[in-house]
Amino acid sequence: MPADAEAPALSADPALFLRLASIGKKAAADLQALKTSPVLKTRPVLKTKPGLKTKPGLKTGKARRWRKRSHVLRLLDTAEGNLRQAGWLCAAIDDTPLLLPLLPALPDPPMIEDLGALQILARGTLISESCSLPDSASPQPHAITLHAITLEGRQYHAVQIDGPRTNSLGLATQLTETCMLYWDGAHPLVQLAQQLGLVPNKPLWANQIPLALPQPENLHELDALSACCAMLRHALAQVDGNISCLLAAQDSEGVHQMRVALRRLRSVLALHRGLLPADAVQTVRAELAWLNAPLGRRRDLDVFVEETLAPLRRALPDLQGLHDLAIHLDEKRAAAQQALLSAFRSPRFTRLRLALEALCHQPPATEPPPALQHAALLLQRRRRKLKKLGRRLGECSEAELHELRILAKKLRYAVEFYRPLFKGRSKSARRHAQGLARLQDALGALNDAAVGAQLLRNLLGMPAEDPVAAAIAGWFAARQHGQLAGLPAAWEAYAELKPFWKAALPPE
CATH class of the missing domain: 1.40.20.10 (CHAD domain)
Structure with missing residues (x-):
């Protein structure tokens, strides 16, 4: 994603989220400090092949372009709470619906045809700043987004990293060396919904999580390392x-x-x-x-x-x-x-x-x-x-x-x-x-x-x-x-x- 692309919204995809430790004015200052972090400044950039034009915003030494977006944020459900009962939290970023699972590996989410037919559970705002981070180790650059979320007076500041998971993990680890960042284990909007008492905050047993083995129909060809990684993800x-x-x-x-x-x-x-x-x-x-x-x-x-x-x-x-x-x-x-x-x-x-x-x-x-x-x-x-x-x-x-x-x-x-x-x-x-x-x-x-x-x-x-x-x-x-x-x-x-x-x- 180039630097001048649309800022990624709070995605339900497996983006990597870290929560900023500070709140209030300190959080706003820390988000600005993150934008000039040495970790982000010294990331290697993609080199173009001879004869090809460099992509906009990816030239060596060019300042990162951060694009800022403001959104209206709402949490929604039917009057009977059917979506949450089925294990889904429905959010609307402006008028775009986003369904977030409350339990691992739920079936495909239901279709939301008319947001206006749902009741508003909570209102707030989402302010996001995004830029791309080219990576010499991957042809696909990362997108990093800084979120400032306010929902019914509660604040949540998060860093979202989109891109190849291996490199995202390395980038996130580097950021924790210079910034106070938490791993919350859940999507920011699920965290806020739990804090507001809109969704239950329950323990999770191992038998509630399906073990996602690769090649499930051909287990004789499955190697022990692949099985090990599936078990690690299950425990995580x-x-x-x-x-x-x-x-x-x-x-x-x-x-x-x-x-x-x-x-x-x-x-x-x-x-x-x-x-x-x-x-x-x-x-x-x-x-x-x-x-x-x-x-x-x-x-x-x-x-x-x-x-x-x-x-x-x-x-x-x-x-x-x-x-x-x-x-x-x-x-x-x-x-x-x-x-x-x-x-x-x-x-x-x-x-x-x-x-x-x-x-x-x-x-x-x-x-x-x-x-x-x-x-x-x-x-x-x-x-x-x-x-x-x-x-x-x-x-x-x-x-x-x-x-x-x-x-x-x-x-x-x-x-x-x-x-x-x-x-x-x-x-x-x-x-x-x-x-x-x-x-x-x-x-x-x-x-x-x-x-x-x-x-x-x-x-x-x-x-x-x-x-x-x-x-x-x-x-x-x-x-x-x-x-x-x-x-x-x-x-x-x-x-x-x-x-x-x-x-x-x-x-x-």
Whole structure:
């Protein structure tokens, strides 16, 4: 797109959006500073071939031309809210309709024939400034647009990058080095609609996101790296879908699903070790560990308060120490939430999110094997480790039971990721995942007790002889007894399941 072309509107296409950290007059100044950023000034430009004219606005050394546009912005729906109920947010930029999905991979959007028949949910303005950024690495230049959005008095300032995704990710990463930019995980208008309460701000589960495998009708030709990239995108979609809910702190399930998403990302990286560049993987794994620290603290507090302290207070309403502990833990949760805000509202998280997506565009470190064979070998190895320890179930120490739970969790993640590859064995794969889930549930009380005891010691400094600590210890002991009683049956049920991947194993 040449510099003097129409400024791209807020597109529903997979443009890359970053949110400006500042607001008000500071945001306006920062947007102007972005226009003269060294990152944009020093971008290499396209060289024309001999005998061809240089495109307007692309000559070396010529100043960037920023085109400014002002638009009337409205959010619309039927009187019954049919569009939002179907999972779509309808916006009108001037008189051009724009339908934005509220969930991943919805069916094709409905046709909007008459905007005048819809009701106005919110009014505002959109001011955009756009220019092209030629790139010597691609014949297709980027378009960068700076948006200043006002909707019912709420402001949102965003940078939109259109162009080849690989280069867009690199440009966005460079911009975060000089500007305070956020990754919000959703389209700016969806973010504003959530803030205004026009669309729900709900957690997103992994099973709500379809796994988009390439070549779905010819899975035997699918290579392991292509499958890995599809799984990375799937896990990243779950990360993006839970950012808003997590930061709003309205539903603790958003924190839980974000933690699950990070675990699934680590699982994908572990399952495909050796297929991706080792240095890049090592960097993102270290950054995932950094992000998981405040997330884990908040989640552990949520679990303790909601699943241990709340029922214990109902059972022992006269134990005053439990009420005092609840007040203290609310303060701890508020501090943990603030730490989460600081982490997710930082250029460091934005760079991590960009780096994780960039892995999907990396050339293979080695020649990737067939995806089915790779999956079968990994599933087989993980199952053998689990069964080796599970055969000694009656002799296992508490530490070994913890290890058994971790092995079951790792195998379950692998099963859930690889299930779509085994289309003819879908029922068997589903039973396998369900059996592992029951096994994890039977071992879950052990982990809750260990985390709860550590929380009491480290965060609260509560001695074991304290009446409240004694009551909590007794509660955990009772839960452990009840859950562990079902462990042998859960193990036997799982051990009887046949590997659904056996036919894909290479001949020995």
